[in-house]
Amino acid sequence: MGEKYLSVNQDGSFGFKDDAINDILDSDIVISDEIYNQFFAEQSQGKQFKVKNSSGATFEEIFEEYMPDPIEREPSDVEILQQQNAQLLLQSAQQAQMINDLQTQNAAIMLQMAQMGGAS
Secondary structure, X not given: OOOEEEEEXXXXXXXXXXXXXXXXXXXXXXXXXXXXXXXXXXXXXOOOEEEOOOOOOOHHHHXXXXXXXXXXXXXXXXXXHHHHHHHHHHHHHHHHHHHHXXXXXXXXXXXXXXXXXHHO
């Protein structure tokens, strides 16, 4: 393999090139095998990087770790059904509580009526 290059695009995205297999542009920057290998070692651990300073001399001077913004997405059909099911379960529990309360009130009224009928 040949010499490694860092190629940074206008939008800040970047990639690596090898002069043995890629066309090298004047804007591409030579990097050491050590920096190249460290990038992929760090990336394999789940880290993500952006170019901080393409003219830096060390890995830390060139790259900066960052956390990308989470991707917002619409809920799936399954998630929508799960939410609707949870709402229905909550409504059902609330209705059951209301029925229980009404039955308790009804029993109290019937008890009062029985006591009033027995007192006369």
